[in-house]
Amino acid sequence: MTERRHGRQFVRTFFTSPTAVEGEDDSAKMLRRAIQLRGMQAPDVWVPDNEDATAPSMRDEGARNIVEVVSEDGADFPGEIHPRVVWHRDSPSARYRGFQHMLEITDPEGGAVEHIDGFVIPEVGDIDDWKKADEFFTIVENEHGLEEGSLTMSVIIESGQAELAMESLRDEMGKPTNNLERLFLLVNGEVDYTKDMRAMTPTGSLPPWPELRHNTSRGASAAGLIAVDGPYDDIRNVEGYRTRMTENQAKGMIGIWSLTPGQVVEANTSPLPPKTGSWLLDVDGQRVELESEDGIEVYDGDYVSLDALGDDYELLVGSTTRTLTGEELHEELLKMTSYVPSMDDIVDSMEEFEAAKEAGRGAIAMERSTTLRIGQTEFDISTDRMWDEATYQAAMTPISLFQDVYENRPDQHEELEERYGADVVERAMQVGR
Template sequence: MCAQRKHDREFVRTFFTSPTAVEGEDDSAKMLRRASQLRGMESPDVWVPDNEDATAPSMRDEGAENIVDVVSEEGAEFPGEIHPRIVWHRDDPSTRYQGFQHMLQIADPEKGAVEHVDGFVVPEVGDIDDWKKADEFFTIVETEHGLEEGSLTMSVIIESGQAELALGDLREEMGKPTNNLERLFLLVDGEVDYTKDMRAMTPTGELPPWPELRHNTSRGASAAGLIAVDGPYDDIRDIEGYHERMTDNQAKGMLGIWALTPNQVVEANTSPLPPKTGSWLLEVDGRDVELREADGRYIYDGDELELEETGDEEYRLHADGTERELDADELHEELLERTAYVPSMNDIVDSMEEFEAAKEAGRGAIAMEQSATVVISGTEVEVTRDRMWDEATYQAAQTPITLFQDVYENRSDQHEELEEMYGEEVVERAMQVG
């Protein structure tokens, strides 16, 4: 049995947490106020006033009050969704009760915040029965305050082996008349506490990468119609590492990631979107290098790979510590294996439009040609590849366009930036394909 999803968002790129109360400040809610005023690409898809780890235990009651005050005042203008994180723990009834009391306080219609609150984030969940306990508290809060049943979504943070195993139970449990787990929205990885729960160690003390956890969370979200989000990337200055993490996640179907700063929000908001311009990559010594475009040619500027023409359609290639003599056909095959094209938004839209026209004409598959002049050590080589497009290829290409459409439909505050990035004509066409 699989439940009908209750949320409209298809994708969430950014999950941004803010302390709810800062000790020793004249205004303990200053971080909340600052976050509530973020707009455009600096503003997350999901803002999480964090009344758990980001807020000292002694400040959490005040933090709940601050959530009510700030969200009631600023929530109507905030462009993303608002999902406060409460306290919870699978092994501690008193912690669960405190989180329940804070939910009751924040969701009180008379206080004016709940009309802008989309749901709550529940950390430290355990097995599926613990998820049901949390769900029951949501139902009680809705009943107590006369809210529509299921109107508050529930997101959980996967921070234990129990919670990871519960991902496999979701399809069977969601939609049963004995629970309201259809309210589930985000599945968020919490690698720090997960590492602690697993009793894992590394020689440097750094977190393990946990690719299995991220895969399992993405798979669980896909199977249950939910959205997967990766945990925080603590080195906020390491933008390259952040990008590598997001690229690895996106290959797993996990398009969202935790953001700790507005700068990370900008990076995470833009990373999964199709690029403005296409680019060619060349595999050199086991890594992909982006070729420099100049006058319609794509140039490799490094010295780890060298190419020279030795005669009429005869070449010598120095690569991977070896030297090889190749004819024109052999060189073309070698470069086909080493090159890849990253399509731009316009490229994807063009290809989808062409395939849609072919389908209307009764053709089930068409060949799409990609070609480039690649320059290595001053030697020019034409690289041409044909890619067969059928319905499966079309559906796979549609994912980044569907993401863009979801962003454009839900984030009107980003329209101007998106139109500046791609051009109004490309945006208009992207909103029509599919």
């Protein structure tokens, strides 16, 4: 992975708010609510959305609302602020209007620009279109006496052109003819991407687009940027949202679009290591979390059963029964179980490896053991995992995420210490440094 180009190493949450609501006494009321969010309800990146979330007739007023609300309360907002403006690869008039709104929002006389971190550009096309947007940023900065490159640019990948353009970033960034080093986030926009691809499903729902999520994560990693997944619009389906985030995190895509403060809380906490470790048992292709009772991990379902037969054991999985020796059962249960380490577990292992490395050892074995209870039968399992430098660096990713959150979000310190304990937080902030 290329080194990140900006201060934030991770972005968990990308939260959009309409900039002007039609028919309200205060058209900026959604902005005023969002800018007051704190702690786990506040996103890492807040996007006052002057594009799709705001009616076209209200966008001029929306730009004015951004200036008013951000100038008043932006200093106290704990995340970054990146308004989204209108843009379209095929529409010079849309690009010009977005440029005019950028000029208005960043005018120093309005008082908002000192709290604005960048802008989000939707509907980009091929790499030349990205350069057009970048040039507008440079003009805005020069027009208002801002340092070149001080405003970051995030783009939403909503077309096949934009998806292919990500492959050009490594060659284009750093050329003296552009300021594309200002790029920050690559964000998936599956709805317009589906339209651009002329894709259909029998139900009319969005395709899952795993390829787009992979390509965006890969493009961000190669260019030193941060990848963010698109909106999950079934806002009541919390489990579906969590599943989507888990799938994304396995692709290296930590961030996700959030549509409600509730989704922000889920997305802020999902990538963080759990407070307590847990054992999982593979049950009919599904990983079931075992209940911990007095140090024993208990499975209380019907799909798997275990009985002792003298020195041997009878293991029933589904409709298949096998008679196994103790050694054979141990090997089988190791295949069926896995462990999700807690923050404390990860820190313990990293500290142990760091101590071993200081003593001149390049690899050590880490043991993990527990007692399983399946039905009325208990059985001890244990396994050794070899830790070397590569294992250590892989384990560092969730710790680096935690460290980045702790350093950039002081408003979440209290909640993080309540979640893990002050001692674990202090140790987590020291490992790998």
